Amino acid sequence: AQSVSQHNHHVILSEAASLELGCNYSYGGTVNLFWYVQYPGQHLQLLLKYFSGDPLVKGIKGFEAEFIKSKFSFNLRKPSVQWSDTAEYFCAVNALGNAGNMLTFGGGTRLMVKP
Amino acid sequence: DAGVIQSPRHEVTEMGQEVTLRCKPISGHNSLFWYRQTMMRGLELLIYFNNNVPIDDSGMPEDRFSAKMPNASFSTLKIQPSEPRDSAVYFCASSPGRSSYNEQFFGPGTRLTVL
Numbered sequence: 001a002q003s004v005s006q007h008n009h010h011v012i013l014s015e016a017a018s019l020e021l022g023c024n025y026s027y028g029g030t031v032n033l034f035w036y037v038q039y040p041g042q043h044l045q046l047l048l049k050y051f052s053g054d055p056l057v058k059g060i061k062g063f064e065a066e067f068i069k070s071k072f073s074f075n076l077r078k079p080s081v082q083w084s085d086t087a088e089y090f091c092a093v094n095a096l097g098n099a100g101n102m103l104t105f106g107g108g109t110r111l112m113v114k115p
Numbered sequence: 116d117a118g119v120i121q122s123p124r125h126e127v128t129e130m131g132q133e134v135t136l137r138c139k140p141i142s143g144h145n146s147l148f149w150y151r152q153t154m155m156r157g158l159e160l161l162i163y164f165n166n167n168v169p170i171d172d173s174g175m176p177e178d179r180f181s182a183k184m185p186n187a188s189f190s191t192l193k194i195q196p197s198e199p200r201d202s203a204v205y206f207c208a209s210s211p212g213r214s215s216y217n218e219q220f221f222g223p224g225t226r227l228t229v230l
Contacts, residue, residue, distance in 0.1 A: 034218065043206065043221040044158075090158060101146060101210055101217050102171060107157040 002027035002095045006106035013081050014114050021076040021109045023065075023091030033074040034092040034103065035065055044090065050074065061085070083115045117141075119222035121207050127228045133195040136225045139188055140209030148219060149182055149192050150206040158206075164190065197229045 005024045013019060025031060035047040048059025055067040065076045074091060091106040120139040128134055140147050149161040162172040167184045175182070179198070184190040194201055204226050208219040 036221075043223045044208075045221070046218050049218060101212075101219070102148075102160065102163055103219060104160075105158040 002031070002093055002104050004091055004093050004104050004106035006089075006091055006109050008109045009107065010110045010112070012112045012114065015083055016080050017113075019076070019078040019081045019085070019111070021089055021091075021111070023074045023076065023106055025072050025074070025091075025093045025104075027072075027093065027095045030096045032094040032096065033065070033067060034094070035059065035063070035074075035076050036090045036092060036105075037087045038090065038108075039087045047076070047089075081111075081113050083113045085111060086113045087111060119207055119209050119220055121205075121222040121225050123225060124223060125226045125228075127230065128197055129230050130198055131196045132229075133193065134197045134201075134227060134229075136192040136205050136207075136227070138190045138192070138207030138222060140190070140207070141220055142188070143211065144209035144220070145187070145212045146210040146217070146219075147184060147190050148208040148210070149190070150208065151203045152206060152224070153203045161192070194227075197227075199229045202227055202229050 003026045007022050033050040036044040037047050038044045047063050048057050050057045050067045058064045063078050067074050088108045088110045090108045092103040094103050122137045145166050147164040150158050152158045161174045162182045163170050164184045182192045204224045206224045207222045210217045210219045
């Protein structure tokens with residue numbers, strides 16, 4: 001079965017700092033990859049997704065992620081964070097060949113941006 | 116579109132009581148997922164329906180938990196009897212279909228507290 005690791009559990013940054021959140025998965029086959037964000041007290045929302053093609057994916061609110069197949073990674077980046085980016089970020093993987101579109105989520109990374 | 120609707124938003128009950136959580140997926144979506152989120156275990160998939168049929172319930176913790184989807188527009192997650200360790204936020208998500216290219220849309224969640 002696939003698993004997803006987010007090694008940074010908590011990240012604290014100042015506004016305008018650059019962000020990179022790590023995500024690694026374990027599955028040898030083809031995968032679809034997602035990043036979701038959960039703002040305080042709210043539900044999960046999709047930030048971006050990768051299915052195929054250009055491994056650099058651009059999402060909403062200035063976020064991007066790069067799929068590096070050889071490293072089994074899908075790290076999330078943003079050049080300059082804002083206070084409003086304070087949230088919890090979840091990486092998720094769908095291993096093609098599983099029963100439909102089940103997702104396996106990482107443990108999440110809590111980001112706090114200091115104003 | 117109203118999005119995924121969950122009720123109640125908050126539930127406080129005493130140990131041993133029956134708890135029923137409700138979910139209305141987005142109209143036209145064929146897949147429905149129940150998740151549980153806790154600080155200790157993160158986001159866990161409990162059960163997954165497609166076209167009202169349970170596809171994978173391997174995440175259901177024990178016999179005290181049961182889920183039904185009597186029609187395409189309604190699902191319930193029942194805990195009987197409830198225990199304090201069931202305290203968590205329970206999310207329902209829906210998806211347009213079984214294709215792995217489909218993202219999941221999450222509801223606002225039900226925060227359950229079992230005293």
